[in-house]
Amino acid sequence: MDRRQILGFAGAAFSAAAFAPVHAFADAAKGAQVATGGLLIDGNLMPPLDPDAPLDDAYAALVRSSGLTALKMTLGGSGNLDKAQTDVDIADIAKAIDKNPQLFTRIRSFSDFGEAKRTGKVGIIFSFEAGEMLEGKIENIDHFRQAGVLVMGLTYNRETPFGSGVLAKNPKGLTRLGHEAVARMNALGVSIDISHCDEATGFAAISASRVPVLVTHAGCAAVHSHPRNKSDALLRTLAKNGGVVGIYELSFLVPYPEQPDIAAYIAHLDHALRVCGEDHVGIGTDGSLTPFDTSPESMATWNEEIERRKRSGVSAPGEGPPPFVIGLNRPDRYSVIADAMAARGYRARTIEKVLGENFARAFADTWKAGPQTV
DSSP states (O other): OOHHHHHHHHHTHHHHGGGSOHHHHHHHHHHHHHHTTTOOEESSEEOOOOTTSOOOHHHHHHHHHTOOSEEEEEOSTTTTOOHHHHHHHHHHHHHHHHTOTTTEEEOOSTHHHHHHHHHTOEEEEEEOSOSGGGTTOTHHHHHHHHTTEEEEESOSSSOBTTBOBTTOSSOOOSOHHHHHHHHHHHHHTOEEEOTTBOHHHHHHHHHHOSSOOBEEEEEETTTSOOTTEEOHHHHHHHHHTTOOEEEOOSGGGSSTTOOOBHHHHHHHHHHHHHHHOTTSEEEOOOEESSOOOOSHHHHHHHHHHHHHHHHHTOOOTTOOSOSOOBTTOSTTHHHHHHHHHHHTTOOHHHHHIIIIIHHHHHHHHHHTTSOOOO
16 A cells, blocks of 8 residues: 555544543553553554654654554555656655654664664564565575565465465465575564465475464454454464464454454454464554544545455455554554553563564564665
8 A cells, every 4th residue: 555545544644633632642552552661563554654744743743642563564565666766755754754763763784673762763674465466486586685675575465476366366385486586584583474475385484484374463363253354273283383373453353344453453363373373473453553444535545445455456356445444543552552461460581572572583583584774
């Protein structure tokens, strides 16, 4: 999705968010930081970045109120951008970060998490969730690693030369070239994200990798069966090999056309914790940092985007409801999740792991093999 669309979807939400002023978000975020030792990492989130202008004071206040230490941001589209277009995308986001030096910083290595926390800035982790921008060439992994991309996928929903996505018409699993890609990502210190890979490709990638593999944003198929949700078997294998699954806020948590609520979200989080254990579950929102605007104008734009995705063949079944959970459509969603977990009896240490430490550990495990980026 185009980032300007995200800005549009969130833009009018300042009035919609009047029920909770920014200072209330900020107070809640501080509470979440205390509960998690101050380290909050979202495994997949879209920040309000615009390469053409710095954020205004209202947007900046909402970003700060999130309490985030860092977030992983998807670049390169959803299987619709080639290498050259992705280079432009990366340059645009680097420019946007530079326009907001008091608010954002780039994460280029594990040590940058500490610097982000110390300075109170939100760290941005460059990532891909698709594989099309690699154009079937292993050397392009090197190219994008040098550009600072620290997390890469092998497929989006369709097939690539590396493997099969969750909607592949003729699933082929991890290909020979896919095995080469896994080895190269391991060698360069790139985290492998199988969120959009089908089951066979996911299992094979985990087996082929000598470091943990990630599912940065998904749900649990045992709670609600959907192609984008992961089976217990895959989740157990992921955890056994040191990986982490981030629970998303998409409508795929519940049957179409429902809008998921906090109870549905916690049901998936609970299940993932039972299957994977407390060291292997995180938060991977897969929506926008700022509140999603549900005004008629915004929803009309959203529905146009869904129709475009359907025409392009990348749309998953049941797409339509906007990407948020009722009760979590706010920048300080992490404090709400922390409170919900505490109410269910989770100890503080488990909450700390889920809201940041598990992804931090997984990134440390997977980035250490690679060189410092330029």
